[in-house]
Amino acid sequence: MEKKILERKDVDVSMTWDLTALFESEEVFNEAFNEAEALCQEIEKSFKGRLNTASAINQCLDSVRVMYQKLHFISAYASLNLSADQLNSEAQARNMKTSNFVSGLDSRLSFVRSEIIQADEELIDEAIVASEDNRNYLKEVKRVKQYALHPEVERVLSALAGTMNTPYTIYNRAKLADMDFKTFSVDGHEYPLSFVLFENEWEYETDTDIRRAAFDAFSTKLREYQHTISAAYQAQVQKEKTMANLRGFENVIESLLHPQNIDRELYDRQIDLIMAHLAPHMRKYAKLLQKIHGLEEMTFADLKLAVDPGFEPDITIEKAGNYIKDALSVLGEDYLEVIDRGLKERWIDFVQNKGKSTGAFCSSPYGCHPFILISWTEKMREAFVLAHELGHAGHFYFTHQQQNIFDTRPSLYFIEAPSTMNEMLLADYLIKTNYDLRFKRWVLSSMVSRTYYHNFVTHLLEAAYQREVYKIIDSGGSVQAPILNKLKREVLESFWGDAVTINEGAELTWMRQPHYYMGLYPYTYSAGLTIATEVSKRIKQEGQPAIDDWRKVLGAGGSADAIGLAKMAGVDITTEKPLRDTIEYIGSLIDEIIRLTDEIEI
Secondary structure (H helix, E strand, O other), X not given: XXXXXXXXXXXXXXXXXXXXXXXXXXXXXXXXXXXXHHHHHHHHHHHOOOOOOHHHHHHHXXXXXXXXXXXXXXXXXXXXXXXXOOOOHHHHHHHHHHHHHHHHHHHHOHHHHHHHHHOXXXXXXXXXXXXXXXXXXXXXXXXXXXXXXXXXXXXHHHHOHHHHOHHHHHHHHHHHHHOOOOEEEEOOEEEEOOHHHHHHOHHHXXXXXXXXXXXXHHHXXXXXXHHHHHHHHHHHHHHHHHHHHHXXXXXXXXXXXXXXOOOHHHHHHHHXXXXXXXXXXXXXXXXXXXXXOOOOOOEHHXXXXXXXXXXXXXXXXXXXXXXXXXXXXXXXXXXHHHHHHHHHOOOEEOOOEOOOOOOXXXXXXXXXXXXXXXXXXXXXXXXHHHHHHHXXXXXXXXXXXXXXXXXXOOOHHHHOHHHHHHHHHXXXXXXXXXXXXXXXXXXXXXXXXXXXXXXXXXXXXXXXXXXXXXXXXXXXXXXXXXXXXXXXXXXXXXXXXXXXXXXXXXXXXXXXXXXXXXXXXXXXXXXXXXXXXXXXXXXXXHOHHHHHHHHHHHHHOOOOXXXXXXXXXXXXXXXXXXHHHHHHHHHHHHHHHHHHHHHHHO
């Protein structure tokens, strides 16, 4: 079972993304800096100190939109190159150069927002009426007005943006460049280990000795870096606390929810209801895994086991793509065309290589097609990951077609709905096209173990832990590795109860995810999947009208808030009902898996 991870230079180029869609060459990339600099100078010369009429405001913002698109391309090119290989010193230098350059321009252009914020509301309202393209940007300026700082302070903060992202940079360097997991040994046989191998392979390994040995070796290496990573995290949350205080927010959570335009009630509800009401269902699922795999003790290291590991088929990228296209055909021919282009035109980086960012993501620079990072393992479960990321790609592709750059990005509360929606559609398609009981059980268990576990358990438990961290920070405290370990263990034990032993090393799970450096991102996964679950139910019951509503939502981008977008899709997230219904739906899936298991074993 040898698994060798290649250097980036040795991988099959056809399996990597093609970034020439952003810049044909390094020379063209470097020239873009000069173009952006020239435009920045033009904006400063023409508008700085002169935003005193509605016409001037809108003319300035028209130029800023052009600038934003240039900066999207520059930033994406640098960050995507680095994501493909964090070990590449050239990519590191390019990304740092880009970060400093973009921060510098943002600082110089901070006068735009500052001058508009200081303007009379009547003038802002006049500008709103005069320009549909700038309307939502100006409305947002009015919404944040009370939290704005002195223009000179805003300029300095913009200039420091790259430096203020240093905690995340340190985290990635430690995780992807410095941590060398080497190998681990079981019965005299050596097995290779890395972040990617552990999270994509060894966590799912059916041999208990190998799986748990991999977990122990992985945890041992994480523990060596716990104090460095906790120092980076402390710097991150302290930065967020300082910014919340400066801007006059009551606490850190309120300040981080403000950009999402979401009330605290919806945030707390998502965490509290799932911790209380989903936990019993997931404990039942853990007991089922324990029974199927004949484990004397169910530990945290065993939770990624498959219900039927011998059944999960290997699959090629081409075949997975065909499944996905068939499943998503209900969304229309133009949607399928986007998926097909993504698969054929190298929008996707499939390979595994040393230094590559872990997990999967979709980057969608405005004015260009999306880019997807994934580490393909030839397992059918990856089809759901690919469908998920293509959901992000399809969402932003159509949003970019219909919205200007100011109105493309929806609230984080909604951001995961289109991606998880695709997972729902894929599962529904697979069940309808194969009547074999083992296949049906595999699909249902994939939904529970991948789609719902990932979004409603893994990320939700991150959110519950994150909330406890901010309580400490808001009270004037600080967080070091022992405290973070204690908080994470307590959250895990609270959720899993006596159904799962939270073994040594599980408390270090806070070191594995990058989401803590992205504000209140973790809870939004379950929020998005709640919306997706309810919309998929509508599609099953109502057909085309529900699909038409969903397609409108995919093109709406950030032109409405999360509540408005959900309402467009026929879901009322101002009430508990969608979340409670989704939790019960997960419970019904688990009950059906148990029933099918009993039937298959007879």
